[in-house]
Amino acid sequence: MTAAIRPVLAEGPATAPLATLEPFDIAHPTHIALVESETAFWGLVRKEQLADALAGGELLESLRAKAEIFGREMDLLRFGLKPSAVYFNPTERCNLNCSYCYIPEAMRSGGAQMDRATVLAALDRLHSYFRGHMPAERLPQVIFHGAEPLLAREAIFAGIEAYGDRFRFGVQTNATLLDEAAIAFLTDRGVGIGLSLDGPIAAVADRTRRRWNGDGVFDQVVRAIDRLKGYPGFNVICTMTSENLPHLTAMVDFLHEHQVPACMLNVTRCTLAGARNVRGSDDDVAQAYLAALERAHALYRTSGRKLVVANFANILIAILAPTARRLMCDISPCGGGRSFFALAPDGSLFPCSEFIGLPAFAGGNLFRQPIEEILDSPPFRLVSGRRIEQVEGCNTCPIRHFCGSPCPAEAYEMNGGMERKGAFCRFYEEQVRYALRLIADGRHEDFLWEGWDEGTETLCSIGAA
Numbered sequence: 231m232t233a234a235i236r237p238v239l240a241e242g243p244a245t246a247p248l249a250t251l252e253p254f255d256i257a258h259p260t261h262i263a264l265v266e267s268e269t270a271f272w273g274l275v276r277k278e279q280l281a282d283a284l285a286g287g288e289l290l291e292s293l294r295a296k297a298e299i300f301g302r303e304m305d306l307l308r309f310g311l312k313p314s315a316v317y318f319n320p321t322e323r324c325n326l327n328c329s330y331c332y333i334p335e336a337m338r339s340g341g342a343q344m345d346r347a348t349v350l351a352a353l354d355r356l357h358s359y360f361r362g363h364m365p366a367e368r369l370p371q372v373i374f375h376g377a378e379p380l381l382a383r384e385a386i387f388a389g390i391e392a393y394g395d396r397f398r399f400g401v402q403t404n405a406t407l408l409d410e411a412a413i414a415f416l417t418d419r420g421v422g423i424g425l426s427l428d429g430p431i432a433a434v435a436d437r438t439r440r441r442w443n444g445d446g447v448f449d450q451v452v453r454a455i456d457r458l459k460g461y462p463g464f465n466v467i468c469t470m471t472s473e474n475l476p477h478l479t480a481m482v483d484f485l486h487e488h489q490v491p492a493c494m495l496n497v498t499r500c501t502l503a504g505a506r507n508v509r510g511s512d513d514d515v516a517q518a519y520l521a522a523l524e525r526a527h528a529l530y531r532t533s534g535r536k537l538v539v540a541n542f543a544n545i546l547i548a549i550l551a552p553t554a555r556r557l558m559c560d561i562s563p564c565g566g567g568r569s570f571f572a573l574a575p576d577g578s579l580f581p582c583s584e585f586i587g588l589p590a591f592a593g594g595n596l597f598r599q600p601i602e603e604i605l606d607s608p609p610f611r612l613v614s615g616r617r618i619e620q621v622e623g624c625n626t627c628p629i630r631h632f633c634g635s636p637c638p639a640e641a642y643e644m645n646g647g648m649e650r651k652g653a654f655c656r657f658y659e660e661q662v663r664y665a666l667r668l669i670a671d672g673r674h675e676d677f678l679w680e681g682w683d684e685g686t687e688t689l690c691s692i693g694a695a
């Protein structure tokens with residue numbers, strides 16, 4: 231993948247007037263950011279040189295010289311992608327009743343589930359679709375997702391067995407059904423495994439993730455994590471809620487100690503009302519999250535082993551090399567309905583799993599319509615057409631292409647429309663500030679995967695120090 235490595239530090243003298251670079255305070259002792267928000271071009275300058283840099287100099291010249299390339303690159307990322315992945319929900323059912331789940335209770339307690347033949351038929355149709363526009367050497371991704379996909383274990387394992395050479399598979403699971411046989415099957419085939427765990431001890435983790443009878447599942451999840459030790463293709467998702475924020479740093483310790491290679495510390499998606507009850511405030515979430523990132527860094531420095539916080543690494547990459555980002559919540563339009571879509575057990579397609587509890591966002595049915603037609607349906611266009619330029623308050627935000635104003639499902643359900651912000655604006659702002667501070671201090675590489683920039687191309691890196 232080609233991408234621009236954006237400027238790092240500039241000390242430039244003044245030569246020409248500048249209208250487009252905008253100062254963005256990153257709460258750093260010596261540096262401030264300058265951003266050209268349309269193209270996501272940025273630089274860091276010493277505070278005492280801000281006036282000079284705004285008036286002209288090396289940074290401005292670079293912007294002028296490369297603006298067209300950066301603009302094209304950003305347009306390609308925002309409007310030129312075609313789907314390369316599907317979140318495949320083989321069942322609406324779940325054996326847990328987590329407090330923030332985006333799938334309505336009635337669906338999770340007794341909803342539809344695909345059988346083996348339906349999973350295979352769906353994979354067949356998906357394969358034909360992806361082959362139509364993806365190069366043969368690039369495999370599309372299928373992530374079995376939930377509700378709890380391992381409730382349909384026999385069907386999805388048959389799919390992985392039959393289509394292992396045509397898709398890259400992943401499973402996102404609550405880990406309660408991840409026994410030794412399942413782990414052996416999945417790891418033998420290189421399937422990516424994502425587990426969910428919300429705390430470092432049962433008393434915290436079980437507050438939000440419980441069975442229908444109220445029993446916690448902490449011990450089972452930890453057993454699965456320990457069984458996966460040494461497997462590079464697994465990660466743990468921790469949803470940050472008001473219930474676990476004070477324990478987030480201890481959670482990082484726990485994950486590092488259990489040799490988890492990567493995790494995600496995700497905000498609570500507030501699409502459904504239940505999730506809003508456990509949502510932390512922006513300031514509390516930001517404080518706990520940044521402390522957790524610092525802890526992950528300290529552990530890396532003392533042990534030499536990284537616990538990559540993947541959603542934060544993605545923000546850093548969005549700043550350093552926008553088109554190399556791997557997750558698609560922090561760009562607008564987001565990835566929903568354009569770089570991937572979600573399949574429900576009855577064959578309905580939704581722009582993203584986040585919309586699966588909202589029937590109005592079903593764009594059509596995989597078994598009855600061409601996927602291209604569904605991607606162009608009004609519900610899909612509502613999501614894939616949500617441009618940050620039309621979102622109140624985000625349209626003038628200097629960091630809008632490092633944030634993306636997630637999430638359209640939240641904006642629509644919680645705040646009343648696609649032209650509204652989602653739930654965590656101030657948190658996203660703090661996250662970008664912190665990322666830029668790390669870059670100013672030269673610490674950012676410590677937070678990234680090894681080899682994250684393989685295949686990227688440096689288009690602009692002036693005055694790096």
Ligand code: SF4
Binds near residue numbers: 564582636
């Ligand atoms: S922002 Fe929301 S709808 Fe878009 S990809 Fe992320 S979770 Fe899905």
Ligand code: SF4
Binds near residue numbers: 623633635636654
């Ligand atoms: S949500 Fe907030 S930080 Fe993100 S683009 Fe909008 S105004 Fe900026």
